[in-house]
Amino acid sequence: MWSLIQKRVCRKIQLHSSIIRSCLLNSVSEHQFYYSSSPACNHTAPRSAIGAKKFNGLFSSFDAKWRGSSFMRFLSSQAAAEASTSDGLTVGGIIANNWVIYDENESDWKSHAAAIAQSIHLIKKRLRWKKLISKLEVLSKELDKPDLWDGPSHAGKISREHGSVVGKMKEVNAFEQELFEHIDMIKLAREENDAELESESLNALLVLRRHLKEKELEALLAGEHDLCPCFIEVQAGAGGTESMDWASMVMQMYKRWAENRHFRVSAVEEIPGELAGIKRATIKVDGDYAYGYAKAEVGAHRLVRISPFDSNKRRHTSFASVAVIPILGDDFSHVQINESDLRIERYRSGGPGGQHANTTDSAVRITHIPTGVTASSQNERSQHQNKASAMAVLQSRLDQLEIVRQAQINAEHTQSLTDINFGSQIRSYVLHPYRMVKDHRTEYEVSDPDSVLQGDVDGFILSFLSASLDKDIEDD
Amino acid sequence: MKSSRASLSSILQPVFSLRRPAFCSAAPPKPQTPLHLRPPAFRAALSDLQRWQAWAKTQASSVGSTFSALDGGPDSSLLLRELNWLVEDAVEHPALLSTENKVTAEVAIRAQLEEMYELWRQRIEERRPFQYVVGCEHWRDLILSVEEGVLIPRPETETIVDLVDHAVKADEELREGLWADLGTGSGALGIAVARILGGGGRVLAVDLSPVAAAVARYNVERYCLEARVSVRVGSWFDPLKDVEGELNGVVSNPPYIPSKNIHSLQAEVSRHEPILALDGGADGMDDLIHLCHGAASMLKPRGFFAFETNGEIQSKLVLDYIQNEMEGSFCRLEIVSDFAGIQRFVTGYKA
Numbered sequence: 021m022w023s024l025i026q027k028r029v030c031r032k033i034q035l036h037s038s039i040i041r042s043c044l045l046n047s048v049s050e051h052q053f054y055y056s057s058s059p060a061c062n063h064t065a066p067r068s069a070i071g072a073k074k075f076n077g078l079f080s081s082f083d084a085k086w087r088g089s090s091f092m093r094f095l096s097s098q099a100a101a102e103a104s105t106s107d108g109l110t111v112g113g114i115i116a117n118n119w120v121i122y123d124e125n126e127s128d129w130k131s132h133a134a135a136i137a138q139s140i141h142l143i144k145k146r147l148r149w150k151k152l153i154s155k156l157e158v159l160s161k162e163l164d165k166p167d168l169w170d171g172p173s174h175a176g177k178i179s180r181e182h183g184s185v186v187g188k189m190k191e192v193n194a195f196e197q198e199l200f201e202h203i204d205m206i207k208l209a210r211e212e213n214d215a216e217l218e219s220e221s222l223n224a225l226l227v228l229r230r231h232l233k234e235k236e237l238e239a240l241l242a243g244e245h246d247l248c249p250c251f252i253e254v255q256a257g258a259g260g261t262e263s264m265d266w267a268s269m270v271m272q273m274y275k276r277w278a279e280n281r282h283f284r285v286s287a288v289e290e291i292p293g294e295l296a297g298i299k300r301a302t303i304k305v306d307g308d309y310a311y312g313y314a315k316a317e318v319g320a321h322r323l324v325r326i327s328p329f330d331s332n333k334r335r336h337t338s339f340a341s342v343a344v345i346p347i348l349g350d351d352f353s354h355v356q357i358n359e360s361d362l363r364i365e366r367y368r369s370g371g372p373g374g375q376h377a378n379t380t381d382s383a384v385r386i387t388h389i390p391t392g393v394t395a396s397s398q399n400e401r402s403q404h405q406n407k408a409s410a411m412a413v414l415q416s417r418l419d420q421l422e423i424v425r426q427a428q429i430n431a432e433h434t435q436s437l438t439d440i441n442f443g444s445q446i447r448s449y450v451l452h453p454y455r456m457v458k459d460h461r462t463e464y465e466v467s468d469p470d471s472v473l474q475g476d477v478d479g480f481i482l483s484f485l486s487a488s489l490d491k492d493i494e495d496d
Numbered sequence: 497m498k499s500s501r502a503s504l505s506s507i508l509q510p511v512f513s514l515r516r517p518a519f520c521s522a523a524p525p526k527p528q529t530p531l532h533l534r535p536p537a538f539r540a541a542l543s544d545l546q547r548w549q550a551w552a553k554t555q556a557s558s559v560g561s562t563f564s565a566l567d568g569g570p571d572s573s574l575l576l577r578e579l580n581w582l583v584e585d586a587v588e589h590p591a592l593l594s595t596e597n598k599v600t601a602e603v604a605i606r607a608q609l610e611e612m613y614e615l616w617r618q619r620i621e622e623r624r625p626f627q628y629v630v631g632c633e634h635w636r637d638l639i640l641s642v643e644e645g646v647l648i649p650r651p652e653t654e655t656i657v658d659l660v661d662h663a664v665k666a667d668e669e670l671r672e673g674l675w676a677d678l679g680t681g682s683g684a685l686g687i688a689v690a691r692i693l694g695g696g697g698r699v700l701a702v703d704l705s706p707v708a709a710a711v712a713r714y715n716v717e718r719y720c721l722e723a724r725v726s727v728r729v730g731s732w733f734d735p736l737k738d739v740e741g742e743l744n745g746v747v748s749n750p751p752y753i754p755s756k757n758i759h760s761l762q763a764e765v766s767r768h769e770p771i772l773a774l775d776g777g778a779d780g781m782d783d784l785i786h787l788c789h790g791a792a793s794m795l796k797p798r799g800f801f802a803f804e805t806n807g808e809i810q811s812k813l814v815l816d817y818i819q820n821e822m823e824g825s826f827c828r829l830e831i832v833s834d835f836a837g838i839q840r841f842v843t844g845y846k847a
Contacts, residue, residue, distance in 0.1 A: 373807070375647070375753055379651075402637070
């Protein structure tokens with residue numbers, strides 16, 4: 021796409037020497053253009069984003085200097101400012117204009133621009149833009165300290181965090197810039213009566229609009245541990261076989277959901293019910309943002325149906341509770357576990373064992389005595405591996421407890437997802453007397469329970485994530 | 497092939513029970529290749545394989561808790577898990593099996609479909625141990641080849657490796673030098689101990705059974721440990737005369753089941769596993785006592801031993817025996833429990 025526009029621009033530039041002049045003048049202030057809209061800058065010369073970008077190469081040596089040490093500080097002090105089109109239109113301005121947003125198929129640049137502006141606005145909100153700016157300032161100051169690298173692990177952490185914040189801000193700024201480039205281009209095309217260029221630019225705007233819609237969702241998953249893999253655990257509520265059957269349906273729903281998302285799913289533990297279903301089961305879900313998505317499912321899930329296990333065909337209500345535990349990466353400082361604090365047992369003991377028994381069952385349960393937290397694994401083929409797998413679950417459980425504890429200490433922490441009570445009822449699946457699945461937190465509902473139980477849970481997850489995050493931000 | 501092996505073991509068994517070194521003039525037996533290591537040379541229609549799987553599930557489910565009530569054998573849920581593992585080992589891309597609607601697709605498998613039926617029939621009807629069915633046992637972080645005539649390593653025995661790990665961490669000198677695994681069977685302990693010791697350690701793995709020795713050698717090769725684990729055929733310490741008094745450590749999971757209990761064992765064990773590896777004489781103590789004396793003469797001072805026993809009573813008997821009948825030979829004696837809480841191991845150091 022860019023090469024196309026670039027070609028067009030080169031032709032245009034031959035025709036418009038005046039534009040070339042302004043480009044040359046302004047490429048010097050390219051970075052100001054990217055990241056600032058200080059009024060002084062606005063007035064010194066009419067700026068052209070297109071020119072600035074296209075002539076980048078000419079000024080590469082200058083550019084390199086610019087990108088040096090002063091760049092980060094510059095970014096941190098200027099990031100708050102907004103970019104604009106050559107005639108001063110900003111994202112805020114576009115939103116204030118209240119242009120009608122039509123369907124994507126409508127070839128109306130204002131509609132596209134308004135949709136894009138809205139997405140950018142939402143992304144910034146979700147990223148907590150203002151906090152991000154102050155965070156960047158704090159981190160930059162920290163990075164400037166001469167004694168920073170005396171503590172390499174602290175320094176590494178600061179520098180990683182800094183990199184991540186800068187990365188997020190640069191990405192959004194680049195979207196803004198792209199938006200204004202396209203708008204400028206459309207205006208230019210109209211001046212020149214170049215229908216081909218106009219339609220190309222309009223198309224580019226549409227591509228950006230779609231891309232940003234996806235980014236909106238990604239910005240929902242900006243939580244510290246969202247990127248991590250996770251364990252999903254489903255436990256049957258009171259109510260015997262009917263609720264154990266329900267628990268296995270819920271587990272099945274998440275297995276399908278995870279597979280549809282191309283996450284890797286592996287069973288860790290499964291305690292079957294006596295007649296049907298499961299008492300409890302744990303799966304490991306591996307893939308980008310597995311925890312970020314799955315955390316939206318924590319809570320009690322309620323089923324209403326005519327129980328197939330009731331010979332009198334009565335309507336039953338049963339519950340299954342879902343817990344989601346992030347598997348934190350190596351850069352997280354895990355809770356230290358002392359070997360002496362552990363009690364390791366074979367899950368299903370009995371009999372003299374040893375040479376008397378030939379069994380492929382080598383399930384292991386580990387209890388962390390000080391906290392009483394337990395974890396078990398039975399699906400691996402050796403005891404050693406079951407132990408390792410149970411230890412991984414135990415580590416994640418203890419880490420999660422620690423995160424919650426830290427969050428409670430942390431005054432900044434208001435209400436977040438980690439506070440959700442595992443017992444609080446989040447969703448009802450009604451199969452009788454009518455058919456509906458409804459989320460009690462968002463009121464999001466679907467009239468086809470089968471598709472949901474087949475793993476189509478994303479609608480619920482995304483609506484909850486956006487509702488809770490956007491609410492969180494308003495609370496700030 | 498299988499029938500010749502069966503007859504071989506039936507000929508050899510009386511010899512073994514007399515506890516004399518077996519004399520075998522024939523070429524060493526060739527170990528079988530575990531199912532998961534065979535080439536996926538066969539094709540089956542996906543729908544046929546799914547039909548096999550459905551049949552196998554029905555077979556497993558129909559067992560219910562019959563076996564476990566009868567002799568502590570597997571119940572349906574365990575058999576269903578084993579079935580998943582069989583699929584894992586036999587099918588090149590097991591995930592294909594859970595896909596629907598690809599009726600025409602073909603699947604690459606490591607055994608003929610008829611053999612798959614036969615294997616699962618043996619598992620259910622003959623109570624053939626699952627590990628013999630797939631030709632391997634997952635033990636610790638190892639996948640060991642096993643076959644009829646070789647004891648399937650038990651999960652309990654994994655703990656001996658941890659005990660060795662603790663011992664060499666407490667006294668690094670033990671790490672460098674010779675260790676022995678007596679009655680190595682598949683080579684499990686010998687291989688795992690060699691991996692714990694690292695480059696400076698060597699393990700002599702001994703077994704009376706030529707079948708076991710051949711399988712142990714195969715497993716040693718699979719883990720590229722030929723330079724560090726030597727397999728010797730013979731009875732207990734007999735083939736180790738050349739290293740008397742030089743061993744840093746001795747480990748063993750010897751036969752320890754009292755003879756009178758052998759017939760009442762779980763069918764998988766009593767019908768299929770080698771009695772040589774199970775029967776420990778009248779009170780199950782014959783070989784343990786022999787090992788205690790052997791260890792006393794074979795170990796270096798401060799050398800370590802760990803033996804598996806039949807449980808609480810036998811652990812105490814072994815401990816008492818060492819303390820009373822072999823006074824002064826060993827020190828720092830300990831009884832260690834397995835993960836089921838049963839006092840299972842006796843450990844100690846040469847005085």
